[in-house]
Amino acid sequence: MARATVQDVARTAGVSVGTVSRVLNGSPAVSASSREKVTAAVRELNYRPLASARDLRRDRTMRVLALAKNLNSPVISEAFRGVSDAAALSGYVSLIAPTAGDPEREQQLVDMLRNGSVDGLVMFSPTMPDEEIADMAAQQSVVQVCEIADADAAFGVAIDDRQAAVDMTRHLIRTGARCLAMIGNRAARSGRLREEGFRQAAAEAGLPPEQILFFEGDFDFRTGRVQATDLLKADPLPDAVFCGSDTVAAGCVRAITDAGLRVPNDIAVAGFDDSVQAEMCVPELTTIRQPAYEMGRLAFEALFARMTTPGPHRTGRMFLPHQLVIRDSTNS
Incomplete structure (x- = not known):
């Protein structure tokens, strides 16, 4: 049987992980009711912390x-x-x-x-x-x-950033995209791996190099908006844009819609991270979820x-x- 975790205790007690932590560390900033729920959950699950803080404090x-x-x-x-x-x-x-x-x-x-x-x-x-x-x-x-x-x-x-980018690019190709663009970040290790995965999937699909576009930037909204404005000058326009983060993708969507085009009807857009921005964006973003x-x-x-x-x-x-x-x- 798997060892119980603090998340298991919190779920059983119906409280937050932070509340469980405060109870286990003897904090007074917890209500009597919450303390009783956590204590009962600890007994029920036979939960044992990874170590006693009292045993660790010396010379630390x-x-x-x-x-x-x-x-x-x-x-x-x-x-x-x-x-x-x-x-x-x-x-x-x-x-x-x-x-x-x-x-x-x-x-x-x-x-x-x-x-x-x-x-x-x-x-x-x-x-x-x-x-x-x-x-x-x-x-x-x-x-x-x-x-x-x-x-x-x-x-x-x-996560395996390269494989995640392969999976996303293959999805875009399955939807019918043949001219692909990526807004990436070569300054970041993860950004370089995502570019490698993007190019790998495009090559596997037999897409010619002239139909693969890359635009460099950071992982922020401004990058998405500025670089998407540039990619809209391409001829032909890309069918889909893979962005290095959801924040970049949100900026990309903004630039595309400001230009009078529709997402995804004219240009599909995908992000990365499955952050809160992915569901706040209109339309909601296809993305890669990281745990x-x-x-x-x-x-x-x-x-x-x-x-x-x-x-x-x-x-x-x-x-x-x-x-x-x-x-x-x-x-x-």
Whole structure:
């Protein structure tokens, strides 16, 4: 029988994961009713925390730090929530800091691990070279989420971005698209993998290179709007546009509709992430769903093992399954 998780306790008790965490950590900021429900659920499920915080406090800060290029990404926000909930369950406080893609700022924050200001480090979008990440992971408590360096000694949790892009591109081709465009981000590891998957699927379908367009940008709304304005100058127009994020796709849809064209009748648009923007967009976006919360939770469990037990520890990549979510922005 599988070991009960904090999510199981929360579901059985009918409360949030945060409430369960506060009860388990003895916080007074919980109502008597909620405390009784959580206690009953813990007994019913025979739930046991991963470790006792009292056993860990000696010579530890009980803090972990997460680094991200920025805090605007819905995926990073959800993954960090998974890290934070799992950390709280083991008595840890989780902090997050943006690096703005600045290597010097990143090094300053990494030094918090090196000088003992935090016990562990979660890296979402590192700028440092793969070799440096590998060296650091071989000596200290470091894990990665979403953006995974090619570093043998490091461990990271993500989806298979290349295969996810293959799946999306194949869907667009199945709907009848023959001239394809992508708005991607080569500055990001995941962006480069998604471009590889896009080109792989197009080549497998036998589409000629002149019918494959690529536009470079970031993962933001402005990129989608500006780059879509440029791709609308192409002759012929693309049948479908694959965007590197839902936020980019929302900007793309805006530019297409501002030009008097219809999505998907004139141009289909697909996103990536299945963020809240995917359902807020009109029409709702076809996209790739990432299990971001679970990625964060599993990353902290791996980090916890590194922080509390001697090695060897797991290295390499853990790929969680993604899901193609088909909505109105592409022809079914």
